[in-house]
Amino acid sequence: MNMLATITKASAQSVWMAWEAVFDQITKLRSAGIKRYGICKLVIRRHHGKNMKCQDGEWIYSGDWVGELHLDNRQVLELSRELGADRAALLTARMLRRSIKQISEAMETEPELAQVRALTGITLLHRGIIHGLGFELHPLESKGFRVFSTYYLRLLLKVLHPVGRERTKKNAPKLVPKMLMLTRKSLILRYSKETA
Template identity: 30%
Template sequence: MSTLLWVLLLLLLVYSILPTILIRLFGIGVYKKGRGGNGIALTFDDGPDPEYTPQLLDLLKKHQVKATFFVLGSKAEQHPELIRRIHLEGHLIGVHNYVHWANAFLPPRKVRAQLNSSIAVIEKITGETPIFYRPPWGIFNLFDFLLMKRFRVVLWSLMVGDWRSSGGKERIIKKLLAKLSSNDIIVLHDSGQTFGADEDAPVHMLEALADFLDICKRRGFTFLRIDTYTQIDELAKRQPASWVKKGLIQVWLRWDRLFHWWFNIRPIDLHHPIFYSRVCKYKGKPLQLDNGEEIRSGDLVLELHFNNERLFHMMAESNSMVQLAVHMIREVQRFLPVLTAYLYMHREVRGVYGVTMIHRGSRQLGFTVEQLPEGLFKKASQLYLRLLLYVFHPNGRERLEASKSQLSPRIVAISVQELMKRYPVEPSMTAAETRSFAVQG
C-alpha cells in the first residue's frame, strides 16, 4: 500500500472515524434517548418527498401524533408547501444538511455552508430558526464538536432499516416491536431517493407505521416532538435530589431486579412492562368480591406488581397523589385488555390481585378494594410502600407528611371472569402483540 494511501486513511481516521465512534458509543454532545416519562419520539429523515410525505402527514394527523422531521435544505427549497404543512400541523422541523452528503467527506466550511443554506430556506418558509440537527448517516467529523454549541444534535436509539424494501412491512413492524422501549427515539425515512435506499421503501414504512401507531396507542405510549422530550429531561435534571437519594433509587431498582429474578416475577408484556406478575397460590382470609365471587386460600391467582421504574417516572411528573392516581388509572385502563389476553393462556387462574396505596378509582374499573387485615403483613406493607414513596418521589418527605391519611395500603382484586367480561380481547390485537408475552406461559 502506497504512503499516500496510508496518509489518507490516517487522516480519515482522525477526521471522521474516531469522532463518529466517540459520539455514537458514548453520546458525547448528542441526544440519543429520552430519560423521563413514557414517550416515544418519531423522527423522519431525508424528506420532504412530494409522494410520501403527504401520506405520512395524513397518517400522523389521523392518529393525532406529533413528530420531528430532519429535512434536506435542497428538498425543502423544491417543496416549500410541504415544509409549510409540516410546520402548520404542529411538527418540529430540524436540519439534515442541504444535500445528503456525509460529513466525513466535507470540510468544515462546506458543512457550515450546508447548514446555513438549509436554515435560510426553512426560516423563509416557516419564520422559525431550526436548532435541531442530525447529520446524514449519523457520521461526524472532528470539527462537528464545534457545532454542538449552536445546535442540539439528535441521533436515535432505534433504527429498523426501513430504507430497504426487502421483507416489506412485516420486517419493519417486527423489528420495531422487538426493540421498542419507553423513551426511544425512532428514526424512519419518508424518502427513498438517497444513496443506498430503495425508491419504494417508504411504501412499506408507511404500512408498518400505521399498524405500529395502533399498537402503541393500545399500549399507552405517547408521541413527543424532540423539543418536548428535551424540555422534560431538563426539568427532571432541575428537580431537587441529593446524591444520597439518587443512590437509594439506584439501589432500590437493582433490588427490584433481584427480587423479580428470585421469585420468578416477569412482565406481562415484554415490550411494554407496566406490570410484573407471577402465578401463585393465594394465602390469606377469603376475599369476597363485589360481583359475588370469592377467592379462597389455595386458589391460583395472578399477583400483580407495578413496574417501580415506571412508577418512579410517573411520580416525578405528578404534582399530587391525586394526579399520580389519575395517571395510573389511565395506564391500567390501556393495559387490562392485554391482561385478559394473557389470562386466556392461564385458564387455571381464578383471580388477579395486588397490594397498593394508590387505589383511587379502582372500583370504577371493576376491582374490589379491601382493607388489609390487621397484623404484621399490613404494618410491613405500609412501611414498604411509604418508603417507596419517600425514595422515588422528588418531594417524598413532603408527600408523606401531606398525605398520611391517604397512604393506607389496600388489597385490590378482580376475578378472571369479571375481567374477561369487562375487558374482552380486542379483535384488532395482532399476532405480534400476543407473541410479546406468550413466551412466558
C-alpha cells in the same frame, strides 16, 4: 430541590432499583411464573389468607391461583423523570388500563393463565391510580403484614416519587395499604366490552 438533595434522591433510587432486581429473583422462586404486560408484571402464585367473597358473588379460596399485579417501578421512575410527577401519574394510569386490558385478553388465550381465578395486588394509591379499573378494595387482615406493607410502600413512595417525602408526611393517615381484587369473571366481562 437543591443539588445535594437531588444527588441523594438519585442515589436512593438507584439502590432501590438494585433491590428490586434482587426481589424479582426471589419472586421467581415463590411463584409459578412472571409475565409482563406493558407497565405491569403479573406474578402467578397461590392465594394465601382467608377465603374471600367478591362483589360479583365469586369466591377466592386459599390455595387458588391468582395473578399478583406489580407496577414496573423502573418505567414509572423514568416517566416521572421525563415528564414530571403529575403528567407521569396520568400516563401511568392510562398505561395501567392498557395493561389490564391486555391481561384480560391473555386470560382467554394463554394456557399459563387458565387456572388464574383473579387479579390481586397491594397498593397505597387506591384513591387515584386504580380509579375506574374495576378493582374491589379489601382491608389487609394480618396486622403484621399490614404494618410491614405500610412501611414498605410508604418508603417506596418516598424514594421514587419526586415529592414523595412531603406527600407521605402530609397524607400519612390516608396512605393505608389495601388489597385489590378483580375476579377473572369480572375482568373479562368488563374489558371485553372495551374497544382496543
